[in-house]
Structures are given as structure tokens and as C-alpha cells.
Amino acid sequence: MRVFTVNINNTNTQFGTVQNNRLVERKSISTTLLDNPERGIRQILHSVLKSNPKPDGLCYSSVVPKSTCLFKEAMDNAKWNLPAIQLTYRNCPLKLNFPKPEEIGQDRLANAIAAEYLYQVPAVVIDMGTAVTFDIVSSRGYEGGLIAPGLDLMTRYLNEQTALLPKLDPDDLIVSAGIGKSTLEAMKLGCVIGMEGMIRALLLRVRKELNRLGEGKPTVIATGGSVGVLPKKWLPDITFNPDIALIGLARAYQVLKV
Numbered sequence: 001m002r003v004f005t006v007n008i009n010n011t012n013t014q015f016g017t018v019q020n021n022r023l024v025e026r027k028s029i030s031t032t033l034l035d036n037p038e039r040g041i042r043q044i045l046h047s048v049l050k051s052n053p054k055p056d057g058l059c060y061s062s063v064v065p066k067s068t069c070l071f072k073e074a075m076d077n078a079k080w081n082l083p084a085i086q087l088t089y090r091n092c093p094l095k096l097n098f099p100k101p102e103e104i105g106q107d108r109l110a111n112a113i114a115a116e117y118l119y120q121v122p123a124v125v126i127d128m129g130t131a132v133t134f135d136i137v138s139s140r141g142y143e144g145g146l147i148a149p150g151l152d153l154m155t156r157y158l159n160e161q162t163a164l165l166p167k168l169d170p171d172d173l174i175v176s177a178g179i180g181k182s183t184l185e186a187m188k189l190g191c192v193i194g195m196e197g198m199i200r201a202l203l204l205r206v207r208k209e210l211n212r213l214g215e216g217k218p219t220v221i222a223t224g225g226s227v228g229v230l231p232k233k234w235l236p237d238i239t240f241n242p243d244i245a246l247i248g249l250a251r252a253y254q255v256l257k258v
Contacts, residue, residue: 004055005249008062010130018250023243045078057083059253061106093255095141108135112142114248122215128224151226
């Protein structure tokens with residue numbers, strides 16, 4: 001089965017074609033450019049409809065209500081004539097052990113579905129985007145997670161809420177020094193080391209909670225634009241999957257269309 005997938009997030013929107021659980025095409029644009037007349041969502045959908053082979057259908061998720069409406073309008077304008085499913089808590093094929101499932105972000109549902117399908121549970125998906133989210137899947141299904149500020153929020157907040165601290169580029173934060181010798185270095189070190197410590201502390205808490213629930217050692221999967229700041233010494237214990245949400249959307253489509 002060939003599925004076109006769309007994951008609309010606060011900063012970026014990912015598109016991908018998944019076939020046999022493998023991403024064969026991938027594209028990403030800024031979410032602010034979805035309505036761009038030259039390279040926005042309408043043009044992307046038109047090109048997908050003209051592709052050969054065509055996908056069997058489409059599955060999408062969104063955490064930006066305004067962009068969700070824009071996407072649906074683009075499907076109408078493109079005369080999208082293939083099956084289309086929006087992943088929500090109502091149709092999620094994973095059991096949700098969550099008192100208010102409507103609060104779960106659709107991207108987090110997609111991550112959890114892929115984690116349960118591709119990896120051994122229990123599993124923890126760490127998505128390091130605008131926010132850092134932890135999503136936990138046990139042998140009983142989706143258990144919930146944690147949400148914390150991501151590097152983008154950290155760097156912007158320091159600049160926006162102070163008079164003199166400069167703006168940082170969240171993609172240029174690596175500093176070789178151990179102690180900052182300038183304001184810029186000090187800020188970069190604070191953000192990167194602080195992020196490392198936060199991830200470590202959150203993961204420790206999650207592992208303890210899974211142990212309390214009688215689950216084994218979790219598989220840890222990391223994704224998102226800021227995974228590069230994780231220490232290299234962690235690499236043997238973490239699986240990196242930049243496409244986990246898109247694969248989760250494709251898996252949801254496969255299950256829901258049966």
C-alpha cells in the first residue's frame with residue numbers, strides 16, 4: 001500500500017509517501033508557507049495527484065487549527081479524489097489510556113502508533129521540536145507523556161523577555177568551550193546543557209514510572225529538529241527516526257482502511 005502522509009506542526013509541515021513501511025519520498029516546508037501560491041500545499045497536492053504511481057490514499061495530522069482548515073480547502077481546490085483520513089483521538093487504532101484523549105496532539109498519536117508498530121514496547125518517543133514531547137506506549141497502549149519547552153522556545157524566550165540578550169539561532173548552538181567566554185557562548189551553553197539535563201531527568205522519571213507499572217526497559221526513539229544536541233554517548237541507547245510520525249500516519253491509514 002502506498003500512502004501520502006502530511007504532518008502539520010507549529011513550525012514545519014512534513015510530507016511523505018510511505019510504501020511498505022518505508023518512506024520513499026519526503027518534503028518539508030515552513031507551516032507559514034502552506035498558503036504560498038507558488039510552492040504551498042495546493043501545488044504539492046496537485047503534484048501528488050499527477051504522480052505515477054499514485055498513492056492509494058492520504059492520512060494527515062495537524063496541531064494547528066488554522067492550517068487544518070487551509071489544508072482541507074486545498075484538498076477541495078485540488079479536486080482531491082483519493083481516500084483521505086485525518087488521524088484524531090476518535091479513530092486512533094491504539095488504545096488510549098488517557099482520561100481526556102481529545103487533548104492529545106495528533107502528531108503525538110502518530111508517533112505512538114509507529115512506536116507500537118515498529119519497535120518493542122514499552123517504548124518512549126522523544127520529539128524534539130518547538131516543544132519537547134515524551135510519549136509513552138506500554139503493553140496496554142498509549143499511557144500519556146510529558147511536554148516541555150524545546151530549544152526554539154528557549155532561545156526565543158531569552159531574547160524576547162530580556163532587554164540585552166541577543167537572538168540565538170536554534171540550529172547553531174554547539175560550543176566547544178565548557179564555560180562561556182561571551183554572552184552568546186554562555187547562552188548557547190546554557191540552552192544545550194540545560195536541554196541535555198532536562199531530557200535526562202525526564203527520561204529517568206519515565207523509566208521509573210514504567211518500572212512501577214511492571215513494564216520492562218523501554219525502547220527510546222528520538223525525532224525532531226533538535227535531536228542533534230543529544231550527547232553522542234547516548235547514541236547506543238537511542239534509536240533515531242526522523243520519519244516516525246509519517247510512518248505512524250501511514251500505519252493508521254492501513255488499519256483504518258481495512
